Amino acid sequence: MRLVMGPEAFLERVRKTVEEHRLLERGDRVLVALSGGVDSVVLLHVLLRLAPRYSLGVEAAHFHHGLRGDEADRDQAFVEHLCREWGVHLEVGRGEVAELARERGRGVEEAAREARYAFLRRVMEGRGLSCLAVAHTLSDAVETFFMRLIKGASPYGLRGILPRKGEVVRPLIDVTREEVEEYARIHGLSYVEDSTNRDLARFRNWVRWRLLPLLKEQNPKVERAVGRFMEILREEDSLLRERARSIGLSLSREREGEVELSRSSLAELPKGMRRRVVLELIHSLGGDARWTHLETLGYLVEGEGEARVHLPGGLMVVREGENLRFTRELDKEPEDVEVLVPGPGIYSLGEYLFHFQEIREGGEKVVVSPWSLLIDRDKVDFPMIIRYKRPGDVIYLEKVGHKKLQDLFVDAKVPRRERGRTPLLVDSQGRILWIPGLRWDARVLAGGGTKRHLLVAVRRGACGGEKNSSD
Amino acid sequence: MRLVMGPEAFLERVRKTVEEHRLLERGDRVLVALSGGVDSVVLLHVLLRLAPRYSLGVEAAHFHHGLRGDEADRDQAFVEHLCREWGVHLEVGRGEVAELARERGRGVEEAAREARYAFLRRVMEGRGLSCLAVAHTLSDAVETFFMRLIKGASPYGLRGILPRKGEVVRPLIDVTREEVEEYARIHGLSYVEDSTNRDLARFRNWVRWRLLPLLKEQNPKVERAVGRFMEILREEDSLLRERARSIGLSLSREREGEVELSRSSLAELPKGMRRRVVLELIHSLGGDARWTHLETLGYLVEGEGEARVHLPGGLMVVREGENLRFTRELDKEPEDVEVLVPGPGIYSLGEYLFHFQEIREGGEKVVVSPWSLLIDRDKVDFPMIIRYKRPGDVIYLEKVGHKKLQDLFVDAKVPRRERGRTPLLVDSQGRILWIPGLRWDARVLAGGGTKRHLLVAVRRGACGGEKNSSD
Incomplete structure (x- = not known):
């Protein structure tokens, strides 16, 4: 059987996502992050159509990164025109991202993302909006999955993109890019294309334009298959996290903002649970850890003598005799560590x-x-x-x-x-x-x-x- | 840093795998499944070198599938020559697999595998051998992973190939095919190549020769990255399985070989755990279930009225009011179901x-x-x-x-x-x-x-x- 994914089916799917994950409540006032690309144009279109049903207020905001020269100016003009035509209130922001990146010693993409989100949050606050809708699709999630899988991530890194994270919601997270493009075609929506999307030197584009088309030779619905896999990972991850948290609480002693854990009680746990317990503890203290750190912590559990591991986020784990001590590093200048x-x-x-x-x-x-x-x-x-x-x-x-x-x-x-x-x-x-x-x-x-x-x-x-x- | 994976490092790695997973015990008598390909030739070579250390007895067996005409005859002659030279006792078996497949209505590969394992087990029994070493490598495991991921498997389907399954052990499961080939080159080992290995129409070969080389453009060590991922999945899977089993036991009532489970208690579990509990129950009753079946069972939990699902392995789940009843189907002729x-x-x-x-x-x-x-x-x-x-x-x-x-x-x-x-x-x-x-x-x-x-x-x-x- 093939159900034609007509325009109504597409809308139904998005509605299902919205309801299943409670992305929008009746009366919400939503800001749509509108780049002008097909995903965000379709997102805006769909939310406008859903608006009466949920009594939504819908506005849009566009950020000009001060990159990509004329093309970015064209994008801005496009979304201004679109919002005028659709009667949607639009805020436009601008940042000189390349400069920002240089100043703060960040990568351009990271700086762009930071500046964009800072702008969007300012708009939300200024206009009294309750949530921010971004246009990530199932295809984006699957791309992220493969990027991490190839570079070597752990299952907690592969749960994919969440439908909701705080006030950020992703109504298109269950539809593929192809379906989004099909929707735009059927409704005669126009949109702009970002020329950097075709740059194969970028890892995401490589996944999008080389890897996924290859995989589709074997399974045209590979995105659904991987999406389902991520969904199970996500559900099972939250089971494991909860369990690890309760085991961690029962094994640890907190004392003056530090946490102590006996090595022998950790060593008795199955290896998978030991890793999870340590990770939860680290997260609860505001730290973070990658695979290599967790591997190293394994040595702390099993080895002998004094040793310590410094973790991202300013956390330190010290082996002291029978105990592991998780402690925040003092706010030292880096050079003093x-x-x-x-x-x-x-x-x-x-x-x-x-x-x-x-x-x-x-x-x-x-x-x-x-x-x-x-x-x-x-x-x-x-x-x-x-x-x-x-x-x-x-x-x-x-x-x-x-x-x-x-x-x-x-x-x-x-x-x-x-x-x-x-x-x-x-x-x-x-x-x-x-x-x-x-x-x-x-x-x-x-x-x-x-x-x-x-x-x-x-x-x-x-x-x-x-x-x-x-x- | 790059540690050259010299011949000794290779041997060390295999030894580590053997010890970590207790694949071989002192005094074991091992049968090596010897196709004549590079993996199995290296496996035999390595086991012969490890033999003195663990007082192993090492023998080999080769199965001629009656397929691939002259090439298979050449393979048999090659392994016979090799074993004579290395002083290894060899048993050769032969089956007309194509015929078998026709008779039993099976695929040729499936029939070949069945016939081969049946032969290997006969040899083990006849010669009084304690375990069967097969030459699966990390690369095989990673290929299987991608095959399943692309076609749509769940995390329990993606745990990869176990280092041990009953009496079958896989000492090469932590080394890649490239490393195996490098070892063969360094030691001047000769081996035969199976011409069907290059047939891209076969899904495994497609993964091996098209997908993996592409992924290696981005990460030459992608096999290790995926291997580590599978290892975590495996460890976490066993945590979840154990937990689901104990929850399942506490929620179910057994009665005359049937198991009953209240739907409301299932419905209260988080979705991920519900799926796991049902799966464990099915496995404990000798049944099996795929994603679609589990999805269907979700409907049984939530829907109304009478309904039933038939599972592979002759198991049936019936919704009866507040309960789900898991029961074996009587040994009916299929036509009576x-x-x-x-x-x-x-x-x-x-x-x-x-x-x-x-x-x-x-x-x-x-x-x-x-x-x-x-x-x-x-x-x-x-x-x-x-x-x-x-x-x-x-x-x-x-x-x-x-x-x-x-x-x-x-x-x-x-x-x-x-x-x-x-x-x-x-x-x-x-x-x-x-x-x-x-x-x-x-x-x-x-x-x-x-x-x-x-x-x-x-x-x-x-x-x-x-x-x-x-x-």
Whole structure:
């Protein structure tokens, strides 16, 4: 059987999404984020048609990013014309995003998103609107899914885009882009196209224009299939989260804003639940963790001696004897943070993960890269320290002698904002041994006569792929 | 950092897999399923090297499927030569799989797998061996993952290939095919190639040669990323399963081999847990269910009146007032099974799902296809019946009159084995109204003057894609 997805069926589907997830309540006043692209034009059209049924107020807002030159001006003119014609109140905002990105040391897309949402929230407040409707479709959600899957995300990263997140609602989240385009065609809606949408160098576009068409060779309805999968993941994730939270509460003791957890009680949990309990605890303290961090925390549960892991969001987990202590780091300047490395193991600072490993004779072959260092274990002693650059820091370079890190960063064209975030490996005497990715103190390198090797490998802890640009 | 995955690192990885999942115990006597392809040759080589460490006995067995003509003869000669050279005891078996498949009405691949495993188990028994090592790699697991994801599987279908399943162990499940090939190259191992591996029309080969190379453009380690995802799914799946089992036990009453469950207690569970509880119950009774069945069971929980769902594996779920009753169907001949359809709703027979829906005026547009039928509601009454063909069945065809189903099937070239499995829609007077996909009794069709429409849509319940050919 094939039910033709006619215009009414499309409207019905959106209505079902709205009701199932209670996206809109009777009398809501909705702001539609209107880019002028097909998705947001269709969203506005559909909400206008649903408005009488739910006594909705519908307004629109458009943000001009100060990027894409004439094309963006054209988009603005288009939505102005459209809203005049449809009798919809429109607010237009503008930001010079490229400049913002430079100033704040952010990527352009991230800065654009921040500026856009800040504008939209200002409009909501100013006009007294109750919710913000954005035009993400099932296709967007499926693209995000594949982006994360390919780069290596965990199931909690793959639950997809939620139909509602706070005041942001997504009425089109159950329809595909094809269905949206079909709706626009049937209703003779015009819209603008963003030329950057075809840029295959962007990961999302690659997924959209190369990967998904390939998958559709095997299953034209692959978006539905993956969407259903994400739905189950989402439902099961919330089951697991709830369970983990209650187990975490029963195992932990809170004390002066810190939480302590006994390692042995964690160790008794099945591995999957242990990971979940730790993650919930971290979230409850306002921190965050990626796969690599959770993996490292596994070492904290099982290993011996003092060790600590720094997590994104300013949280720190310390192993102290039988306990793990979850604590907020004081509001130090980044340069004051230092991580003590008492022996082999895994340690983290900021986004970086350091793996210290003693290598036995005849063990694995090691390729020394800018991100690994093979040290002569007899020339360096634990404890070592991982920290950021401080004023006056120098490193000893062969044939050069001592060189200021400041000069070295400048010569190597390390961007200013990266300089304070690059971790340094320092020995107990305060000698800087290594600037991972850049230079090392050759005096401690392993050589022909080395008997005991220490391998230090660094990776940037990023594992979930790019941030969800759809939040 | 890049650790060169040298031959020793490969061996170490396999050893780690073996120990982590306890695939082999000291003194085990292992049978290696040896096709002669690179995976199984490397598996044999690695196990021979690990043998002294664990005091393993290692033997091999090769199955000639009677397919692929000369190529299969060449493969057999190759493994015979290899085992002579390596001093490994080899058993060779042969089956005429194509014939078997015809006889039993199975697909060739399925029949091949059955015949091969039957042979391997005979060898194990005959030689007194304790486990069977098969050469599935991480790459196979990832391929299976994508095959199922694309065709639409649920998370429990995506947990991947287990390192151990009963006496079958998979020591290569943590290494990729590339790593296996690299190992073979370093050790100068020769192996044969199966020409059907390159046949892109086969879904697995399509995933292997088209999809995965594309994904590797974005992440060369995509197999590890997906493998890690599957590992978490597996761990969390077992948490959920255990929890669902204990909730199911607390909510259900067993009585004379049947299980009863109150609908209201099910309805109170979160949707994700409800699905899990029902699935566990079905599994505990030796049945099985796919997504479509679980979806249908959702209707049983929430709807009204009598209804029943037939599940694969001879299980039946009946809604009786406040209860769902899970019961084994008696060992009837298929032709005796019949499903009573008391009113609109979803009903299943075998693999088929029937959706009865009363269509309101001006509702969705319906395209009548061979798999849907638009009936004039005033010409037919509930209850209807869904059942299989019985001797002497006839259907009334316009301009033809009554025709024997037997003749109709023959004329339409329906394969013999399908004839008994095709569901029929029958009214309460015993008139056959419809043979979905084939013919209908035009006297009940909706026409211009129809006031009340009944839409009956049928789909084949298959949703998990093909069976895992790797079990």
